[in-house]
Amino acid sequence: PQTPNPKPLILLSFIVPILENPSVGCTKSIMSSFGYNCIIFGSSGAVGTEVAKQLSQNPKWSRVFLCVRKATAETEALRQNPKFRIVECPNTVDEALIEGQVGGERIDAVFNFLGSRVKFGEATFTLVDKTLVLNSAGLAQKLGARVFAHVSSKGVDATSKFLYLRVKGEAAQELKNYPLPNLHLFKPGLLTHRKDARFMEKVFGFIPFVPKIQVPLLADRIIAAAQNALDRNERTGYTVFEHNQILNLPPTA
Numbered sequence: 001p002q003t004p005n006p007k008p009l010i011l012l013s014f015i016v017p018i019l020e021n022p023s024v025g026c027t028k029s030i031m032s033s034f035g036y037n038c039i040i041f042g043s044s045g046a047v048g049t050e051v052a053k054q055l056s057q058n059p060k061w062s063r064v065f066l067c068v069r070k071a072t073a074e075t076e077a078l079r080q081n082p083k084f085r086i087v088e089c090p091n092t093v094d095e096a097l098i099e100g101q102v103g104g105e106r107i108d109a110v111f112n113f114l115g116s117r118v119k120f121g122e123a124t125f126t127l128v129d130k131t132l133v134l135n136s137a138g139l140a141q142k143l144g145a146r147v148f149a150h151v152s153s154k155g156v157d158a159t160s161k162f163l164y165l166r167v168k169g170e171a172a173q174e175l176k177n178y179p180l181p182n183l184h185l186f187k188p189g190l191l192t193h194r195k196d197a198r199f200m201e202k203v204f205g206f207i208p209f210v211p212k213i214q215v216p217l218l219a220d221r222i223i224a225a226a227q228n229a230l231d232r233n234e235r236t237g238y239t240v241f242e243h244n245q246i247l248n249l250p251p252t253a
Contacts, residue, residue: 035062036230037106039145041093041136042113043068043075046191047151050219051111056081058252060227063105067098092128093135095142102143109147109226110140118164125163130171137178146233147226149184150175151218154211154243156187176238182229186222188213189243211243224252 038055042048043066055061056078067087068075078084087101092114114136116128133150140148150171158169172185189211221241228250229236241249 035060036108036227037061037063037065038109038111038226039065039067039098039102039107039140039143040111040113041067041132042111042115044072045113045115046215047219047222048111048113049074050215051113051222052078052084054216054219054223054252056083058223065098065102065107067092093132093139095135095139098139099143107140107143107145108230109149110136110143110145111222111226112136112148112150115151122163122167126167130167130174133171134174134178137175137180137183141178141180145180147182147184147229148178148180149186149222149226151186151188151222154187154189172240179237181235181237182226183238184222184225184229185238185240186218186246187240187242188218188246191215191218213243213246218246220252221246221249224250227252 038061040048040052043052052064052066055064062083063085064083065085065087066075066078067089069088069090069092071079071086071088075086079086085101087098089097112133114128114132116125118125137148137150152168152172153165156165156169156172158166158173160166160169172187175183175185190213192212192214225241228234
């Protein structure tokens with residue numbers, strides 16, 4: 001009788017213990033190689049929370065690093081999901097800390113949903129909505145991410161007299177200096193269907209001609225744009241998605 005080839009058995013004896021034992025060091029790299037890996041900044045906000053939720057149910061994404069200033073009940077719940085890694089960063093964008101937590105895993109995309117409020121003062125608003133946004137783009141470039149996505153706002157303008165529009169406009173303008181393969185800048189109108197809706201947002205939500213978009217829909221289109229760029233290995237550079245363009249983007253496959 002023909003002698004069986006021992007090579008498949010040897011290979012199986014190596015792979016099976018790795019898949020069965022999560023403590024094996026190389027498990028993370030093996031499992032994450034089957035899908036895309038990403039980092040999310042601003043996962044406590046409306047859009048960030050929804051993106052994290054949708055990614056948890058999306059089989060194309062294997063590893064999601066949530067960079068938070070401190071753990072919350074929501075992040076602790078996600079910690080139970082093997083797909084997620086919670087990275088506590090008191091300084092929000094701490095390159096050394098984040099690189100250490102990523103541990104050499106491939107990072108395909110970085111999503112930035114950081115945002116503050118003008119009522120906290122110009123210094124804080126500028127730090128969160130401009131400086132940290134640019135820092136996260138720099139980190140994405142350093143980690144070799146193929147997609148960087150940031151949610152800005154409709155009507156931002158670096159020359160505006162209004163702090164909100166000016167600072168966000170400056171951030172949007174300076175992001176052009178980061179030569180990432182795909183840099184997606186989203187400029188949605190009024191966000192609806194969000195738990196933390198502000199008073200004026202609720203008021204404008206009833207005005208028919210004000211451009212609006214539901215948070216779940218926006219989150220889906222952000223993920224879809226990133227997936228399409230990664231699936232097709234695109235290199236489109238700096239791309240702005242205005243409100244109507246976001247509405248017309250194809251949904252996540």
